[in-house]
Amino acid sequence: MSPLQISIKDYRAVKSAEIDMNGITVISGINGSGKSSISRLLYYALKYANNYETIVDKLFEQDLRPIDRLIHNTIMEFRRSDSIKEIRTYYNLANDSTDNLIKKSAYTTALQLIKEFLKKLEEEKNRNDIISVARLQSIIESSILNRRRERGKEINSSDLIDAVIRKTNGLFEKADNLNSIRGYSLYKDYLSETVEDDLKNVRITEYGVPFLGKDVTNVPILNYIQQVAYIDTPMIVGMSLYDRYRTIEYWKDLNDMLEIPACKSYSHTINKYIKGIIHGGAFLDDSISLMLKYKRDDGLVIDLLDSATGIKSFSLLQTLLRNGVISENTMLIIDEPEAHLHPQWIVEYARIVIMLHKKLGTKFLIASHSTDFVSAIKYIAEKQRISKSIAFYLAEEDLNKPYSYNYRAIGTDIEPIFASFNKSLDKIGEYGGWQ
Numbered sequence: 001m002s003p004l005q006i007s008i009k010d011y012r013a014v015k016s017a018e019i020d021m022n023g024i025t026v027i028s029g030i031n032g033s034g035k036s037s038i039s040r041l042l043y044y045a046l047k048y049a050n051n052y053e054t055i056v057d058k059l060f061e062q063d064l065r066p067i068d069r070l071i072h073n074t075i076m077e078f079r080r081s082d083s084i085k086e087i088r089t090y091y092n093l094a095n096d097s098t099d100n101l102i103k104k105s106a107y108t109t110a111l112q113l114i115k116e117f118l119k120k121l122e123e124e125k126n127r128n129d130i131i132s133v134a135r136l137q138s139i140i141e142s143s144i145l146n147r148r149r150e151r152g153k154e155i156n157s158s159d160l161i162d163a164v165i166r167k168t169n170g171l172f173e174k175a176d177n178l179n180s181i182r183g184y185s186l187y188k189d190y191l192s193e194t195v196e197d198d199l200k201n202v203r204i205t206e207y208g209v210p211f212l213g214k215d216v217t218n219v220p221i222l223n224y225i226q227q228v229a230y231i232d233t234p235m236i237v238g239m240s241l242y243d244r245y246r247t248i249e250y251w252k253d254l255n256d257m258l259e260i261p262a263c264k265s266y267s268h269t270i271n272k273y274i275k276g277i278i279h280g281g282a283f284l285d286d287s288i289s290l291m292l293k294y295k296r297d298d299g300l301v302i303d304l305l306d307s308a309t310g311i312k313s314f315s316l317l318q319t320l321l322r323n324g325v326i327s328e329n330t331m332l333i334i335d336e337p338e339a340h341l342h343p344q345w346i347v348e349y350a351r352i353v354i355m356l357h358k359k360l361g362t363k364f365l366i367a368s369h370s371t372d373f374v375s376a377i378k379y380i381a382e383k384q385r386i387s388k389s390i391a392f393y394l395a396e397e398d399l400n401k402p403y404s405y406n407y408r409a410i411g412t413d414i415e416p417i418f419a420s421f422n423k424s425l426d427k428i429g430e431y432g433g434w435q
Contacts, residue, residue: 001208003224004331004363009201012037015398017407020391021331024357024364026377028417029395033405035367036232039333042365043230043250044194045204046331048187049211049222053179055190060175066143067107067168068095073139074114077132083120087113104172111165118157133157140164182219188212194249225363226329229254229320234312234340237292237304258316259290260323267321270355274318277348282315284323292319309340317352328361338370350376358386371421374414387412394420 002020009016013034019025027035048055071091078084087110094106118136121129140160141147144167178186191212192199203213206224210216230250237258261284275281280296282304292304294311304315320326337353338346350373356362368374374392381390394416395405410416 003207005205006038006042007203007213008038008041010404011041011199011202012197013403013405014038015401015404015406017393018409019393019407020409021363021365023386023389023391024353024366024377024381025391025393026366026368026374027393027395027407028368028374028420029405029407030420032403033395033397035395036335039230039232039335039365039367040250041195041199041202042204043228043333044191045212046222046225046228047253048191048194049219050226050228052182052187052219055186056175056178058190059178059186060171063171063174064107064168067111067164067171070136070139070144070164071107071110071114074117074136077136078117078129081117083113083117087117100172100175104169107168108165111161111168115158115161115165118161122157182221184216184219187219188216224329225331227325227327228331228333229257229325230333230335231316231337232335234309234316237312237316257323257325258292258319259284260325261286262322263324266324266326267359270352270359271318271321273355274314274321274352277345278311278314278318282319284319310342310345313337313340313349314345314352317356321356326356326360326362331363331365332356333365335367336369337366338368338373343372346370346372347376349373351380353377354380354384354386357389358384369421371418374417378412378414381412392417396420 002022004021006017006019006021008014011034013032014037017034017038019027019038027038029035071087075084075088075091090106090110090113094103094110097103097106118133121133137155137157137160140163144164145160188199199212200214203210205211205213206220206222209220211219211222231254232250236251236254271281278294280294280300282292282294285291285293292315293301294304294307294315295301304312307315317326320332326332337349341349353364353366354377357364366373366377377390378387378392381387390412392410392412392414393407394410395407398404398406408416
């Protein structure tokens with residue numbers, strides 16, 4: 001049994017697929033056969049199983065937003081008061097910290113300070129301040145406590161803020177509980193929303209234990225794959241911060257990985273090999289702001305964004321290697337790596353894939369249309385004696401359901417892939433008149 005398995009039925013263009021992944025897995029098929037759907041599904045399934053807390057954090061941020069708005073509105077309403085400066089300090093600390101204990105303490109302190117501040121205003125009985133306080137009370141009751149004030153009933157700000165503090169503490173306790181339990185329902189619902197499809201016929205297992213599929217109650221902490229990156233185009237490399245945050249999530253994730261500083265421990269042999277192909281190397285320039293650049297052997301330095309697409313393709317792998325993202329517990333999911341490469345570089349790219357798996361144990365799921373790439377993976381793997389780690393799958397149209405595809409395991413026999421690819425020669429013959 002392979003350590004990682006994905007089983008799919010009736011998911012978008014995929015009629016059926018049973019894919020085992022324990023090394024380098026290559027899936028082939030015509031455009032529209034569901035390869036990218038499988039890639040994205042697996043990416044998000046692995047990402048959120050490994051980072052379950054990010055799902056909880058997003059839910060938590062949504063629940064916390066009304067309280068956040070209350071503090072912000074109080075600061076803006078009374079910004080000229082000296083007392084607000086301390087509230088602002090704790091509010092900034094709450095927003096800047098990634099530690100929930102610090103965030104909880106900062107929110108609680110900010111709310112306590114608001115309580116004291118509003119109490120003072122109520123005692124001073126300034127008409128304008130009283131109107132502002134009444135407005136904040138209405139916000140608290142309607143937006144945070146979700147209740148209507150009974151007609152004629154008076155309530156002071158201290159009681160309201162105490163209720164907000166209790167609710168805030170409850171939200172933090174809820175988040176801690178969700179992260180501890182790692183409930184499946186939250187994971188599945190979030191994943192379904194992300195891929196915008198029903199996952200009732202999808203099952204993914206690690207070492208035979210399902211973390212997506214029927215009868216799963218809790219999402220286990222993964223061991224085989226602890227980090228995943230999805231590369232569907234090298235064009236995303238070096239994209240500006242502004243563009244990144246208004247586009248696709250896995251593009252942002254990839255750029256975030258690329259901005260990790262280089263580490264000391266990485267395969268210098270593979271890095272040197274990549275440098276030999278592209279006659280230089282990528283580096284992270286933090287002199288002004290984080291920016292990926294390419295330095296050629298003759299000393300030329302340019303933004304990686306402005307480099308040739310092939311340079312981007314290899315620089316991407318080089319950067320992930322040098323900053324420690326690529327390791328034994330990493331899976332790289334790559335769509336059509338050959339798309340922007342010269343035929344010679346297609347083979348070089350395949351060799352780097354083999355080297356990364358053999359030397360570091362990195363896992364791959366690769367979708368490819370290239371006979372050069374498929375052949376290179378097969379024969380270089382044979383020479384490096386890792387054929388047992390290679391598996392090919394071919395998408396074939398279902399005879400009973402047009403536009404639906406069954407993925408057939410063909411082991412290391414690439415002839416069926418060639419037979420599928422070589423239909424292009426028939427078309428050339430047909431349109432060129434030599435058939």
